[in-house]
Amino acid sequence: MWPSIQTRADITFAVAQLSRHLVKPTTDHLNTAKRILRYLKGTRCYRITIKSQDKGKELKLVRYTDSSYADNRDDSTSTGGYAFHLNDSLISWKSVKQRTVALLLTEAEWNAAVTICQEAAYLSALCSEFSLIKLLMTLVTIKADNMSQIALTKRGGVDGRTKHMNNRLHWLREQVNDY
Template sequence: MSIAKSISSPMAHTTKLTKEGSNYFEHPTLYKSIVGALQYATVTRPDIAYSVNKVCQFLSTPLEEHWSSVKRILRYLIGTQTHGILLQPVSPKSPLALTSFYYANWASDCDDRKSTSGAYLFIGNNLITWWSKKQNTISRSSIEAEYRSLALISQEFQWV
């Protein structure tokens, strides 16, 4: 991977990972080890949270297709080594603003039809918390998936 070319995004927009498809990856321990390291990297790299969440769903039986997605994330990280979280001081005279952004990807999992939610929460210009996870229940519409994401970020707001 040290001579691999960088890539502009951690996962292609059209990628749909499933439990079935290509051959099983012959080194599942290597897959688990690298995906675990990528989970650790999401602490300072929220831009890969969604992609890492997707590849983590196949730790028990990784396929060649899943391994290709992991390698794409690594290629993205090679080209974005200077990216990360920048914390900026907030003026004591300005009001403290809480801002959030959330999203829902309706029925994004081809295997169980559950939606994926994600959110970012800022104090001022500083990102303080973020997540991307599969919803616990199956939503019947995209708006229901959005409401579930909104409920989750509202809980996060209350906690902060």
């Protein structure tokens, strides 16, 4: 699990899925774990590279987020994830089983967006510790693929289908407006 958290974003989803079965692993789970280890052995040269910044160019932080919808067969929860790129270099990522059951795909996407905004708040605090004030001002770009989520986050307001998401919606909109 350590490589997926520290250095190998390419195995994060597979490790997250596999870790759901740690209590009662089957032979299939063991075989999958071995396959991941063989993959790591075969791709030892893969690494994270932080690219240098051109002089005079501002730092640019882009956030990507996405979510499945009810992909967990056991409890109908969704899986969400995010990735942060600083000047096209991957610096933070996560794939996580969502804690609540989403009633709509838009809600699953919002849950993932909330997770990415929480990580953005952490990275923002980290940047201020290192006096990277310019970076704080560039935490603007969020890339998402669900048009309903994007529209409701920008537009605001809730309707009959989304009224149960009111608190998360307001918190998410507050985070987007702060940047």
